Amino acid sequence: MNVVIACDSFKGSLSAEAVCEAMAEGLAEAVPDVNVTCVPMADGGEGTLGAMVSATGGRTVCVEVCGPLLERRAASYGVLGDGETVVIEVAQAAGLTLVPEPDRNPLRTSTYGVGELIRHALDAGYRKFILGLGGSATNDGGLGMLQALGVRVLDDAGEEVSHTGEGLFRAERVDVRNVDTRLWASELTVASDVDNPLCGSQGATAVFGPQKGVSADLVPVLDRQLGNFARMLEAAVGRCVAAEPGAGAAGGLGFALLALGATVRSGAALVANSVGLEKRLFGADWVITGEGRTDAQTVRGKVPYLVAQLARRYGVKPILVSGGLADGVLGTDGCSAADSGEAQAENWSERLREQFVAVFSIVTRPMSTAEAMGMARLLVRHTARQIGALLASRGGQ
Known part of the structure; x- marks a missing residue:
């Protein structure tokens, strides 16, 4: 199984390199023979x-x-x-x-x-x-x-x-x-x-x-x-x-x-070109991308959305792992009153779900933002381990 990990930083807690490393560790724990290529990403911000x-x-x-x-x-x-x-x-x-x-x-x-x-x-x-x-x-x-x-x-x-x-x-x-x-x-x-x-x-x-x-x-x-x-x-x-x-x-x-x-x-496109992301995607089965928070801004130029678009171009299946998910990710039926207007206006959550095979939050239980940020590396690795186990059960396909 060939997996590309192309993540942005989780702002305030983990650099893009650290996120990719933690995901690679988690995947390897579940799938020892996985072939992982880490491509730390950025979109104009930190990193x-x-x-x-x-x-x-x-x-x-x-x-x-x-x-x-x-x-x-x-x-x-x-x-x-x-x-x-x-x-x-x-x-x-x-x-x-x-x-x-x-x-x-x-x-x-x-x-x-x-x-x-x-x-x-x-x-x-x-x-x-x-x-x-x-x-x-x-x-x-x-x-x-x-x-x-x-x-x-x-x-x-x-x-x-x-x-x-x-x-x-x-x-x-x-x-x-x-x-x-x-x-x-x-x-x-x-x-x-x-x-x-x-x-x-x-x-x-x-x-x-x-x-x-x-x-x-x-x-x-x-x-x-x-x-x-x-x-x-x-x-x-x-x-x-x-x-x-x-x-x-x-x-x-x-x-x-x-x-x-x-x-x-x-x-994101400038960085993707510099790091040769498209070349790295060629021949991969899956790509896992990530960011600190997924919301309406994700589909307006953030790293995960660009990574998913490139992956689809090469027949690679994209998965998103996020530090936190806005209510709108669930769709307009699951939105809070504050989020529903934006979701209905732009259908951003629908666009997100069209691109990704699955979207995961690393948070495993009720916790404060500060606690989640402090545990970010552990939570990322745990989530990647669960994803790896799931992919392994499907034979990597």
Whole structure:
């Protein structure tokens, strides 16, 4: 039996490499003669840099930048094996996991450090960039990053606004005359795991803000401020990009990069190409993929959905293992009232079930999120062992 394990990280608990290793161990316990190929994956978030640098024989460059709370911290970017392309993982400088849960507040977080990473790479002579946008703690529309790259965002007194999300509330004018001109000669590719626009019911604030600390009453207010900032930046650069797919990624950082001329590509597809996933799938019987939580966003560009699509292309049967499943995975009949509207609108759970032979949660009993995360490796291995036993009973077919 030939099995490919191609998992994303379980954010906050296990890296993609650790998830794949735990699954391989569990499968081997149930099926000692199983032939396993591990392909750690990412979709633009945490692990993107490592996966692409490792797959291409590249290297990492360590620098000191501002973190999400504007504290100085070490971060890295990658130089791929071609010696020309830089990979920047936003989570390195503005990641949600870098902010303690009590301090998560997008009005106080910033993407300034992302701009510093870009500037350092520009100073080193690089002009080709892949920017992975997953896992951010920010909702500043890229304001901080733009300021680090020379864009001036001014209040009604002509003073520079804060580098954090609070700056959106004081912004009255955007001046791009001092932007780093090397950007115009650069190739910017956004590796995004989502296709959301900047604003609205499917925008950055409404969909991703709550997990970053945006309270329910602040969502419409912050969404409105993002819209105001977007109109100012669009007028300054002469591009209307707020409604483009991916503009809402990383709290609107996708929008700011699009305004600078970037193009958006599926982060999962970029990583899959770098690690040669399609070649690894050839001749496999099963592929097991996984992520920390499966919900409506999964079918909008996350690793498991892409892996399943590629697997189907080669006649490989896909299985999904998740740290947690949203109610909608059960279908609209099993949804909570809050989830049912989205499920009915997009039929995301139906699309999910069409792709996967089976979907599993690693949680074996009632437990808190913290407990599940602490036990993640054990739970992943246990789930893989059960899957292995089931496949073995079918003769691997």
